[in-house]
Amino acid sequence: MSFRKFETEREGQIAFFDTFRIDYQNNDVLIDNTDGIWKGNILEFKLNINNINKVLFQAIKYLSKMRVKGESIPATILLVSLNEQICYVFKSKDYFDDIHKLYFGAASKNNDLFISHSPTEKIDYSDQTGAFRLLSILKEEEYMPIDLDENCICGWAERYYRENPKAAKGDFIGDDTGQVRIIGEIREPRHFKGLINPYTAKTNEKFKYLMDKLNDRLKKKDLGAFYTPIQYCEKAKELVNEAIARIPKGNDYIILDRCAGTGNLESVLTDEQLSHCVLSTYEYYEYKVLCERLMDKVRLIIPPIEMEDTYDRGYVKCADAMSKEYLENVLIKKYIDDEHCNIIMFENPPYRDDTSGMTKIKSSDFRQKSYVLEQMKANGVKKVNEIANRFIWSAFEYYLLKPNDAYILFSPIKYWKLDNLVNRKFYGGFLFNKKHFHAKSPSAITCISWGIEEETKEQLELKIYDIENDIIKYKGKKLVKKCYNEITKLFDKRKFDTDNVSYYYSNTNGSLVVNVQKPTIASDDIIAYFVGRGFGISNPNLNFNLLRNTYTDSHGFHIRKDVYKKYLPLLSIKYYLMFLRDWTEVELVCCSADKGFEYYDDYEFIKCCFIFANLNYYNKCLSTIDNNTIIKNELCFDNDTLASTDLNSYKSDLNKEEVELLSIWSRLLDNAKKTKEYNSNLTYSPYQIEQEINTYYVDDNENKVYNYPEINGDIVLLKNKLKEYHVKYITPKLYKYELIK
Ligand SMILES: C[S@@+](CC[C@H](N)C(=O)[O-])C[C@H]1O[C@@H](n2cnc3c(N)ncnc32)[C@H](O)[C@@H]1O
Numbered sequence: 001m002s003f004r005k006f007e008t009e010r011e012g013q014i015a016f017f018d019t020f021r022i023d024y025q026n027n028d029v030l031i032d033n034t035d036g037i038w039k040g041n042i043l044e045f046k047l048n049i050n051n052i053n054k055v056l057f058q059a060i061k062y063l064s065k066m067r068v069k070g071e072s073i074p075a076t077i078l079l080v081s082l083n084e085q086i087c088y089v090f091k092s093k094d095y096f097d098d099i100h101k102l103y104f105g106a107a108s109k110n111n112d113l114f115i116s117h118s119p120t121e122k123i124d125y126s127d128q129t130g131a132f133r134l135l136s137i138l139k140e141e142e143y144m145p146i147d148l149d150e151n152c153i154c155g156w157a158e159r160y161y162r163e164n165p166k167a168a169k170g171d172f173i174g175d176d177t178g179q180v181r182i183i184g185e186i187r188e189p190r191h192f193k194g195l196i197n198p199y200t201a202k203t204n205e206k207f208k209y210l211m212d213k214l215n216d217r218l219k220k221k222d223l224g225a226f227y228t229p230i231q232y233c234e235k236a237k238e239l240v241n242e243a244i245a246r247i248p249k250g251n252d253y254i255i256l257d258r259c260a261g262t263g264n265l266e267s268v269l270t271d272e273q274l275s276h277c278v279l280s281t282y283e284y285y286e287y288k289v290l291c292e293r294l295m296d297k298v299r300l301i302i303p304p305i306e307m308e309d310t311y312d313r314g315y316v317k318c319a320d321a322m323s324k325e326y327l328e329n330v331l332i333k334k335y336i337d338d339e340h341c342n343i344i345m346f347e348n349p350p351y352r353d354d355t356s357g358m359t360k361i362k363s364s365d366f367r368q369k370s371y372v373l374e375q376m377k378a379n380g381v382k383k384v385n386e387i388a389n390r391f392i393w394s395a396f397e398y399y400l401l402k403p404n405d406a407y408i409l410f411s412p413i414k415y416w417k418l419d420n421l422v423n424r425k426f427y428g429g430f431l432f433n434k435k436h437f438h439a440k441s442p443s444a445i446t447c448i449s450w451g452i453e454e455e456t457k458e459q460l461e462l463k464i465y466d467i468e469n470d471i472i473k474y475k476g477k478k479l480v481k482k483c484y485n486e487i488t489k490l491f492d493k494r495k496f497d498t499d500n501v502s503y504y505y506s507n508t509n510g511s512l513v514v515n516v517q518k519p520t521i522a523s524d525d526i527i528a529y530f531v532g533r534g535f536g537i538s539n540p541n542l543n544f545n546l547l548r549n550t551y552t553d554s555h556g557f558h559i560r561k562d563v564y565k566k567y568l569p570l571l572s573i574k575y576y577l578m579f580l581r582d583w584t585e586v587e588l589v590c591c592s593a594d595k596g597f598e599y600y601d602d603y604e605f606i607k608c609c610f611i612f613a614n615l616n617y618y619n620k621c622l623s624t625i626d627n628n629t630i631i632k633n634e635l636c637f638d639n640d641t642l643a644s645t646d647l648n649s650y651k652s653d654l655n656k657e658e659v660e661l662l663s664i665w666s667r668l669l670d671n672a673k674k675t676k677e678y679n680s681n682l683t684y685s686p687y688q689i690e691q692e693i694n695t696y697y698v699d700d701n702e703n704k705v706y707n708y709p710e711i712n713g714d715i716v717l718l719k720n721k722l723k724e725y726h727v728k729y730i731t732p733k734l735y736k737y738e739l740i741k
Pocket of ligand 1: 258
């Protein structure tokens with residue numbers, strides 16, 4: 001190894017890898033911000049190690065994070081003092097307990113108080129003996145088996161299903177209790193042999209709050225399981241108490257939860273209330289935890305005991321709440337038929353999470369045949385695809401039939417707001433943050449107490465609660481409004497004799513596609529294409545787009561010169577739905593055409609949306625060239641475009657923010673014109689400048705270094721200023737004209 005002194009750790013680290021033939025370029029050596037994982041070793045480099053405790057602790061913190069993520073824990077820790085050519089060797093097993101703790105914040109912070117044991121070896125690798133010894137350690141592929149607990153089980157489950165795509169939940173967490181004794185990986189490690197220690201607890205009770213996250217990929221989609229955090233269960237209990245208080249004296253009641261999971265909702269009820277609970281859940285391992293947790297306290301769990309045939313391919317026989325068999329279950333039916341027994345349903349039915357990325361997985365076909373689904377179709381109900389809707393519809397259809405019956409229901413509000421599934425008496429409700437239900441990102445989920453009397457409401461007032469540091473916090477109130485008309489109602493569907501055949505399409509990123517197999521239209525009159533689907537309550541980025549040419553799936557319309565300003569507010573809507581909502585609005589507000597074109601008479605609003613659209617990054621219209629044909633972008637403020645000509649008519653009405661925005665733009669364009677990437681045949685928008693001119697490279701420290709810092713600075717500035725502009729001038733009017741509702 002060379003004896004030169006290194007200036008940076010990075011330089012020394014690369015020299016070390018090269019010397020010891022660690023192929024860091026073709027292997028995942030540099031993972032998780034560590035200095036390197038190689039075979040059974042974790043490496044931590046310093047130019048000079050002055051404080052071993054501190055550096056060792058940093059490595060231990062990495063190992064702790066790796067355990068949580070389900071990554072194999074190297075058996076050996078190597079601390080390398082590069083300029084001294086000394087390597088300190090430690091064994092991970094000597095720090096077993098420390099690795100099993102959780103650490104928050106960066107691994108390199110607050111490491112001063114850690115006390116290490118002496119290293120098992122100190123190797124001077126400047127001579128041949130030392131170098132040979134180090135080389136042989138680097139070849140060892142040993143790992144330290146870890147203990148599983150609540151903190152890491154999800155990481156290991158995800159890895160297990162990733163590496164065993166066909167595996168089912170039982171293969172991972174199966175236990176030796178009940179009728180089905182599949183001994184899962186966690187109890188008898190086969191795939192993870194030598195990487196995890198067998199989990200010795202008899203049941204999975206400890207993982208009761210995590211059983212949704214331990215589902216295999218198919219089940220995750222199929223079951224739509226998002227567990228309710230305890231703080232929200234407590235809050236919802238208030239609605240249950242009120243519903244119980246409304247029950248006439250002398251009546252019995254049951255609290256029915258057909259999709260109880262592991263029983264989180266019920267876990268907060270009093271013993272007296274529990275004695276009225278009738279519960280079931282469809283997933284086998286949830287059922288087992290549910291029984292263990294609540295069997296002796298509740299009135300009934302369906303099925304009451306596990307029989308030989310209860311386990312049905314990972315599910316619980318008789319417990320599919322959407323089946324005919326379940327609807328006809330005599331044990332439940334007797335309460336429904338009893339005119340002196342009220343039914344209170346307390347449920348968080350499954351729902352699909354559009355952000356989960358699981359939509360491509362096929363559902364197991366035996367679960368597709370849902371009796372409730374057939375009944376909904378037979379009754380002419382349209383919105384049947386969402387599984388939550390099937391639970392909700394069937395609750396009112398088959399169970400909630402007597403005065404004072406009630407439904408305390410957790411669900412994204414779509415069922416009421418867009419699908420018009422429930423028009424019943426509203427007894428109050430809450431808005432909760434779905435992030436705390438193991439969802440990927442924050443969004444709004446409602447918990448509403450419904451009675452059974454018919455009542456049509458245009459809006460509901462909900463109390464907002466978030467959870468901060470495990471404590472539930474009241475955050476004010478929110479009005480939720482019903483929506484009737486999709487924005488597609490406003491689309492311009494005119495066709496003209498002057499339209500020509502064209503084969504030009506745009507990709508979602510705006511780039512040009514020529515598809516000679518599929519003719520579309522173009523004309524001098526057509527300047528853009530707007531893609532738009534549905535209400536945009538979820539995935540607005542996918543569902544709305546402004547492009548120069550036709551988009552293939554035809555969910556949209558061509559924007560023509562004569563009325564183009566009428567349609568630029570659509571981009572303001574998309575932008576709002578993507579960026580400006582806080583969680584209390586995500587999956588709660590959407591776009592609507594309920595007030596039609598009322599907004600078009602508002603000169604100021606149209607002006608603002610015009611300026612916003614022409615300066616906004618999400619306007620993906622590009623100027624392109626196909627052979628010698630230039631397809632010009634007219635929706636930008638470069639010279640000689642339709643938009644720049646029309647901008648003149650607003651010149652005397654510009655407010656100070658608009659003057660500022662336009663001056664940033666003109667500086668940006670001027671600078672872009674001076675670059676070698678600029679093509680004077682094209683007209684440029686901020687998006688096109690960012691795509692084609694704002695080039696960069698990545699330096700040694702993985703930072704982006706921009707070739708034109710002024711251009712990059714103005715792009716960022718423009719984005720920030722446009723955001724403020726939208727909030728001040730556009731957002732309130734989107735609400736006023738119910739374009740956002
Ligand atoms: C959103 S989770 C709620 C679980 C629990 N009640 C809670 O709030 O934490 C929905 C539950 O419904 C169960 N489930 C899904 N489809 C079902 C079906 N067809 N019948 C019964 N339960 C079902 C899932 O396994 C999951 O436990």
